[in-house]
Amino acid sequence: MPDVSQEPDGGDARQDRSHAGQAIYSPITLALYDFVVLTVSNPLVWRCPTDRILQLYNQHVTDDHLDVGVGTGWYLDRCRFPAAAPRVGLLDLNPNPLAAASRRIARYRPELHQADVLKPLAIPAPPFRSIALTYLLHCLPGDIAEKAVAFDNLTPLLAPGGAVFGATLLSIGVERSAAARALMGAYNRKGVFSNAADSASALQAALDQRFRTVRIDIIGCAALFVAGDPRRPDAPGG
Known part of the structure; x- marks a missing residue:
């Protein structure tokens, strides 16, 4: 695997909770x-x-993109980048998804960053014009207000004019099939x-608090979101 930038371990309880949601992603699980x-x-389940x-x-990825919580890299492998040779960064706490995704999109020579997104990030890289968090938030510990950190x-890490987008599975404020309720319950019990407390309204509030432009589409029990124009604390008006 290419060189990976790594954040120093904090060794605190919150980091242990962060590890719980991603520890399942072994090479066998990723296969x-x-x-x-x-x-x-x-x-069939999340609808x-x-x-x-x-x-x-395809609608929001740019040729200067960071993927956070990378899975197997399927979306990056299949999506239409607006350039033949995009700059692609991969960020994940678990080295196994980083290895799997980087192999899958090796043609883009991705930058690899191993870090906990719930801790301040010191990524040695220029800002990105698009950042995606796909199926990451529902694996992070705490409720939406906590994990929105x-x-x-x-x-x-977001360049001016850039956008954050992604998808997360919700439990409240969405329609869930019996299969979705059962599977979510099992996954929550296993960590x-x-x-279990994630709602559409809480996601909306968390994004509105941080960005001036927000769109959320509910499809099944998934929330697909796009947010831009961050409310930077040091800017006039927040």
Whole structure:
């Protein structure tokens, strides 16, 4: 795997909780991920077709892009970048997804960053014009208000005029099938998910607090979001 920039370990309880949501992603799990999540769970359980999330990428990805919580890199492999040789960064706490995704999109020579998005980020790289968090928030610990610190930590990495987009699975304020309720319950008990209190209204509030332009589309029990024009604390008017 190419060189990976790494954040220093904090060794605190919150970092341990961050590890819990991503620890499941071993090489074996990642080998099954595309079939289990993208082919089965998305359309049949969460009722959000994978192609709909791919459309989100096609609409908002730039040629200067950072993916956070990278999975297997399926969306980056399939999406339409606006340039033949985009700059692509990968950021994840777990080295296994970083390795899998970087192999999959090796043609783009991605920058790899191993870090906890719930902690301040010191990424040795220029800002990006698009940042994606796809199926990351529902794996982070705490409720939406707590895990939204991820947006605070990523905003300094966003170039002026850039946008943050992604998708997350919600438990409140969305329609969930019996299968979705059962699977989410199991994942929450195992610590794979931490979204039992995640609601559409809380996500809207968290994004509105941080960005001036926000759009959220609810598809099944997934929220697809796009946010731009950050409310930077040091700027007039916030």
